[in-house]
Amino acid sequence: MRFLVCQKIFQKKCTSNGTKGYAPTSTSLLLMRHGEHSMAxxxxxxxxxxxxxxxxxxxxxxxxxxxxxxxxxxxxxxxxxxxxxxxxxxxxxxxxxxxxxxxxxxxxxxxxxxxxxxxxxxxxxxxxxxxxxxxxxxxxxxxxxxxxxxxxxxxxxxxxxxxxxxxxxxxxxxxxxxxxxxxxxxx
Ligand SMILES: C[S@@+](CC[C@H](N)C(=O)[O-])C[C@H]1O[C@@H](n2cnc3c(N)ncnc32)[C@H](O)[C@@H]1O
Incomplete structure (x- = not known):
């Protein structure tokens, strides 16, 4: 995940209960199967x-x-x-x-x-x-x-x-x- 965060495919984000989590970025949205801008x-x-x-x-x-x-x-x-x-x-x-x-x-x-x-x-x-x-x-x-x-x-x-x-x-x-x-x- 550290590598993917460096590549800006995910971003680090705190979850609602204060633990470490990850969230999508505009790049990872391109990799999702559905959506107008999907490049999957x-x-x-x-x-x-x-x-x-x-x-x-x-x-x-x-x-x-x-x-x-x-x-x-x-x-x-x-x-x-x-x-x-x-x-x-x-x-x-x-x-x-x-x-x-x-x-x-x-x-x-x-x-x-x-x-x-x-x-x-x-x-x-x-x-x-x-x-x-x-x-x-x-x-x-x-x-x-x-x-x-x-x-x-x-x-x-x-x-x-x-x-x-x-x-x-x-x-x-x-x-x-x-x-x-x-x-x-x-x-
Ligand atoms: C790299 S794709 C590009 C597709 C589309 N123009 C695009 O950019 O999204 C190349 C296209 O050329 C077609 N093609 C390859 N050789 C061909 C030929 N000799 N005559 C006609 N079409 C051909 C392929 O079937 C393919 O759909």
Missing amino acids: TLVLLESSPVMLAPWHYLSACVRQNDPLTFEAAHGKDIWSYAAEHPAHSDLINDAMACDARASVPTIVEGCAELFVGVNTVVDVGGGDRTTLRALVKAFPWIRGINFDLPHVVSVALESNGVKHVGGDMFAAVPKANTAFLKVHISI
Whole structure:
């Protein structure tokens, strides 16, 4: 607990009967499963055995000048792996949705002028459509196209103003006024 207090994940607090206790901080609230700002699924993804395995290949990959640690661990790239493992795909999509819920409000507040006069937005690699749902809610004149791999859009929920299209962005991307590409940096 001393370490977690140092990291500001908990804070020390006296309880009502005068004994030593601990209370949550704004950081620990991010780690709780529920709540608008929860980042718990992102932590669960990054600490899952599937995502930790590539770290064991890091030094070998660095020595061989090969950046593909996920492929070294699992024999295929992360998106092919996700297509074959629906539970891991769900974990990725939920984790990306956490990231989108945290970051898209900043885009909406800080870059609203970019969306004036824009009728259609294609979100390339849009995951479960959380980003586009927030953009369409903030800028209701926009029609959104949520473009992602077929195994992702086939399980994505419907949303007003958002159409799902499955495909490979390296082959073609649906036409729109604006292409939106938000990435989450990981290993
Ligand atoms: C790191 S996630 C980002 C998700 C979302 N844009 C966000 O930031 O919350 C990358 C997304 O790109 C999708 N993706 C990967 N390769 C793709 C491809 N070749 N064509 C279309 N989508 C792809 C993945 O399925 C995943 O949903």
